[in-house]
Amino acid sequence: MKLKIYNTKSKTKEFFKPIDLNNIRIYVCGPTVYDRAHIGNARPVVVFDILYRLLKYIYGEKSVTYVRNITDVDDKIINKSISQNKSVDEITSETIKWFAEDNKYLNVEKPTHEPKATQYIPQMISMIETLVSKKNAYVLEDGEVLFSVNSFNTYGFLSRQNLESMMIGNRIIIDKRKRNPLDFVLWKPTSRNNIGWNSPWGYGRPGWHIECSAMSKEILGDTFDIHGGGIDLIFPHHENEVAQSICANNKRLLANYWMHNGFVNIEGQKMSKSLGNYLTVDDLRRRNIDGAVIRFVLLSTHYKQPLDWTSRKVDEAQNILNKWYNINNKQNSKINGIPPNKILDALCDDLNTPLVLSEMHNLLKEEDYQGFTNSLIFLGLNPINSKNSINSQKDQQKEKVNEIINLLIHERKNARGNKDFKKSDKIRIKLEKAGVSINDLENETKWTLKPNFNPRILLTEE
Numbered sequence: 001m002k003l004k005i006y007n008t009k010s011k012t013k014e015f016f017k018p019i020d021l022n023n024i025r026i027y028v029c030g031p032t033v034y035d036r037a038h039i040g041n042a043r044p045v046v047v048f049d050i051l052y053r054l055l056k057y058i059y060g061e062k063s064v065t066y067v068r069n070i071t072d073v074d075d076k077i078i079n080k081s082i083s084q085n086k087s088v089d090e091i092t093s094e095t096i097k098w099f100a101e102d103n104k105y106l107n108v109e110k111p112t113h114e115p116k117a118t119q120y121i122p123q124m125i126s127m128i129e130t131l132v133s134k135k136n137a138y139v140l141e142d143g144e145v146l147f148s149v150n151s152f153n154t155y156g157f158l159s160r161q162n163l164e165s166m167m168i169g170n171r172i173i174i175d176k177r178k179r180n181p182l183d184f185v186l187w188k189p190t191s192r193n194n195i196g197w198n199s200p201w202g203y204g205r206p207g208w209h210i211e212c213s214a215m216s217k218e219i220l221g222d223t224f225d226i227h228g229g230g231i232d233l234i235f236p237h238h239e240n241e242v243a244q245s246i247c248a249n250n251k252r253l254l255a256n257y258w259m260h261n262g263f264v265n266i267e268g269q270k271m272s273k274s275l276g277n278y279l280t281v282d283d284l285r286r287r288n289i290d291g292a293v294i295r296f297v298l299l300s301t302h303y304k305q306p307l308d309w310t311s312r313k314v315d316e317a318q319n320i321l322n323k324w325y326n327i328n329n330k331q332n333s334k335i336n337g338i339p340p341n342k343i344l345d346a347l348c349d350d351l352n353t354p355l356v357l358s359e360m361h362n363l364l365k366e367e368d369y370q371g372f373t374n375s376l377i378f379l380g381l382n383p384i385n386s387k388n389s390i391n392s393q394k395d396q397q398k399e400k401v402n403e404i405i406n407l408l409i410h411e412r413k414n415a416r417g418n419k420d421f422k423k424s425d426k427i428r429i430k431l432e433k434a435g436v437s438i439n440d441l442e443n444e445t446k447w448t449l450k451p452n453f454n455p456r457i458l459l460t461e462e
């Protein structure tokens with residue numbers, strides 16, 4: 001089993017060679033916590049969750065360190081705290097709680113570390129000091145510290161741009177205080193009323209890019225295996241992380257492999273608040289769309305491609321998963337955590353999840369139910385973390401039973417409406433046999449479970 005991943009740096013698919021077989025290190029840029037996560041934020045979370053699961057499977061549970069940071073100091077957070085008249089801490093703790101709930105709903109495993117930027121301010125200050133002393137950064141009169149892109153001659157290698165095309169392509173605002181218009185903020189002075197920290201350059205707060213450089217260095221070291229994030233982060237965020245880290249650490253590389261997932265559109269359109277098609281994980285939960293359904297749709301397109309989120313895809317995913325769960329419920333598969341080779345091979349080919357999903361259909365055709373169940377769990381598509389994720393497994397079983405009984409009663413009502421008494425009788429007999437006592441009232445049918453209730457009978461075809 002050999003893992004191949006597409007490396008943004010080389011623009012080719014490469015065999016993955018870890019630096020240390022006993023400690024595979026991966027860093028993924030996490031959310032800036034000021035608002036509910038939208039479906040575009042959920043995509044990298046799910047994509048890199050699949051990678052995390054796969055790496056643990058290949059190299060061993062304890063041999064993978066996965067870091068996904070939390071940016072908890074930022075202009076957007078401060079603006080929201082002002083507009084809502086809440087403290088920065090209130091905004092960030094509330095949003096972090098939402099993010100954790102969303103991830104649980106999406107059956108995403110917790111990373112090894114989820115560092116908050118505000119807990120690494122001394123490391124950021126020390127990194128900036130190094131950059132200033134090495135003349136990779138300069139301090140303005142008001143205490144602002146900027147990184148000098150001219151001091152790093154391979155600036156632009158990740159996004160494969162030269163300085164000139166970056167300026168043209170990215171509408172850089174000309175600021176006369178900057179040596180180069182692309183120079184970016186490492187430390188920003190701020191008023192004492194705002195969130196901030198004392199530093200050699202006065203009271204202020206760090207720039208966004210330095211946060212990731214400092215946190216990855218502290219937790220993973222100067223050079224690690226994989227750095228991931230959304231495609232929109234390549235420039236300037238990742239480009240800037242590389243420049244800071246390489247200059248400050250005196251190393252040739254920050255990460256050996258760079259992985260970026262594509263954008264998410266909604267019904268063929270760019271998602272934006274102004275278009276009114278902004279979709280959060282919470283919106284979907286309120287519409288009773290299962291976490292597994294969201295996960296399925298996110299995995300149905302290869303992670304590198306743009307994903308078009310459509311209600312048709314949601315319906316299709318729901319139908320497929322219903323069918324799969326039905327089959328799964330009838331089988332007594334042994335769960336051993338080992339998916340069949342064809343599933344692993346597809347995942348090892350740069351996380352080819354669309355192929356994985358079609359192989360799932362093939363497993364059913366071949367009646368490899370054990371392989372199917374193990375794959376379902378491996379992919380995190382098992383129904384455990386559905387809309388009842390907070391409930392215990394026992395509650396979920398109860399819920400499932402209720403669902404089936406309600407469905408049968410509904411079918412019976414329809415059959416009676418169509419004067420298909422043969423069918424309605426058959427359903428009634430099945431319910432009675434299973435130990436469900438039914439009571440037809442004027443407008444509805446009430447049911448209760450008898451002591452001899454046996455859910456297995458409900459699941460049989462006859």
Ligand SMILES: [Zn+2]
Pocket residue numbers: 028029030212237241
């Ligand atoms: Zn980052």
